[in-house]
Amino acid sequence: MALPAKTLVQAAANSGLRAVSVRHSSQAPKVALLGAAGGIGQPLGLLLKQDPLVAHLALYDVVNTPGVAADLSHIDSNAKVTAHTGPKELYAAVENADVIVIPAGVPRKPGMTRDDLFNTNAGIVRDLAAVIAKASPKALIAIITNPVNSTVPIASEVLKKAGVYDPKRVFGVTTLDVVRSQAFVSELKGHDATKTVVPVVGGHAGITIIPLLSQVTPSTKFSEEEIAKLTPRIQDAGTEVVNAKAGAGSATLSMALAGARFANALVRGIKGEKNVQCAYVASDAVKGVEYFSTPVELGPNGVEKILGVGKVSAFEQKLIDASVPELNKNIAKGVAFVKGN
Numbered sequence: 001m002a003l004p005a006k007t008l009v010q011a012a013a014n015s016g017l018r019a020v021s022v023r024h025s026s027q028a029p030k031v032a033l034l035g036a037a038g039g040i041g042q043p044l045g046l047l048l049k050q051d052p053l054v055a056h057l058a059l060y061d062v063v064n065t066p067g068v069a070a071d072l073s074h075i076d077s078n079a080k081v082t083a084h085t086g087p088k089e090l091y092a093a094v095e096n097a098d099v100i101v102i103p104a105g106v107p108r109k110p111g112m113t114r115d116d117l118f119n120t121n122a123g124i125v126r127d128l129a130a131v132i133a134k135a136s137p138k139a140l141i142a143i144i145t146n147p148v149n150s151t152v153p154i155a156s157e158v159l160k161k162a163g164v165y166d167p168k169r170v171f172g173v174t175t176l177d178v179v180r181s182q183a184f185v186s187e188l189k190g191h192d193a194t195k196t197v198v199p200v201v202g203g204h205a206g207i208t209i210i211p212l213l214s215q216v217t218p219s220t221k222f223s224e225e226e227i228a229k230l231t232p233r234i235q236d237a238g239t240e241v242v243n244a245k246a247g248a249g250s251a252t253l254s255m256a257l258a259g260a261r262f263a264n265a266l267v268r269g270i271k272g273e274k275n276v277q278c279a280y281v282a283s284d285a286v287k288g289v290e291y292f293s294t295p296v297e298l299g300p301n302g303v304e305k306i307l308g309v310g311k312v313s314a315f316e317q318k319l320i321d322a323s324v325p326e327l328n329k330n331i332a333k334g335v336a337f338v339k340g341n
């Protein structure tokens with residue numbers, strides 16, 4: 001269901017963080033999905049297969065890719081689907097990709113932190129990034145795999161080692177924090193959820209997740225008590241899902257939606273439609289920390305402009321200050337993992 005162009009432009013102007021468009025250009029983007037057979041990978045593949053901007057969807061996993069690809073390829077949308085299974089087929093999966101989305105790796109179980117996934121997932125992201133560095137160094141890379149605060153520095157260090165690092169092209173996907181904030185705020189305030197915009201800055205774990213409730217669109221007043229309840233709910237929303245799934249994994253469906261929204265935004269940027277998304281990127285937005293999520297303007301080369309945290313409340317500034325040492329710990333751990341290997 002396409003909206004009139006004027007409505008889209010207006011929507012983009014009003015709510016830069018969530019505008020979706022169906023504008024076409026001559027480019028035919030290839031999106032590679034690594035971890036395509038997993039809990040996130042399958043519904044994310046479903047959404048990407050339906051994205052009219054995606055011309056080629058390359059599915060990669062270490063197991064079960066042919067079945068997922070056969071299933072998705074029967075959907076009557078235009079994206080071509082290819083299956084790639086196991087490390088020998090990774091190069092072909094990512095070669096010439098415009099966007100690479102990575103949900104490969106293990107999820108949490110109750111009682112675990114995201115950092116507890118480091119030992120398994122750090123090596124997975126490192127090895128995927130090493131092949132991307134050779135096969136598709138110009139691709140925009142969207143990393144979903146946790147702990148995002150560390151896996152983004154890991155991928156970046158691998159690309160640096162290979163001499164192909166471009167800080168504008170590596171993203172930690174924090175869109176789910178934005179999606180959740182928009183759901184919770186609209187539920188609390190009776191807003192239209194599809195027109196509510198909440199920027200979330202920092203990182204993607206615990207206290208590093210910082211919703212900017214002072215910057216909600218439409219302009220919304222919160223009591224101190226509401227802020228004191230809503231902020232930790234957003235920070236702990238992933239754990240809420242992990243506990244509800246009781247050992248069966250973490251958020252997959254809401255993450256698939258968030259991942260598809262972010263991938264669509266990257267593709268629109270590539271096609272020349274600048275748009276604004278929150279993402280965890282190499283950034284000078286906040287002093288004393290090398291990676292930070294803020295709204296960023298996306299364009300043909302990935303990050304066009306870092307828009308920063310904007311005007312924040314005293315409460316939000318305290319959260320930002322507290323996130324810096326935590327992020328630095330997560331970043332140093334990722335960097336050391338690559339440098340020491």
Ligand SMILES: NC(=O)C1=CN([C@@H]2O[C@H](COP(=O)(O)OP(=O)(O)OC[C@H]3O[C@@H](n4cnc5c(N)ncnc54)[C@H](O)[C@@H]3O)[C@@H](O)[C@H]2O)C=CC1
Nearest residue numbers: 035037038039040062103104105106107144145146176255
């Ligand atoms: N950034 C975010 O907001 C979120 C991140 N996550 C993270 O996403 C990751 C994936 O979660 P789920 O899909 O639920 O897990 P899952 O276990 O259901 O799926 C992971 C998939 O990765 C595949 N895989 C493992 N090693 C691989 C490798 N070397 N190359 C390619 N594929 C490989 C597995 O075969 C499996 O199909 C986890 O690390 C989780 O913590 C989850 C939710 C939100």
Ligand SMILES: O=C([O-])CC(=O)C(=O)O
Nearest residue numbers: 108146176238239250251
């Ligand atoms: O909580 C987890 O482990 C998965 C995740 O990152 C999220 O749902 O935000």
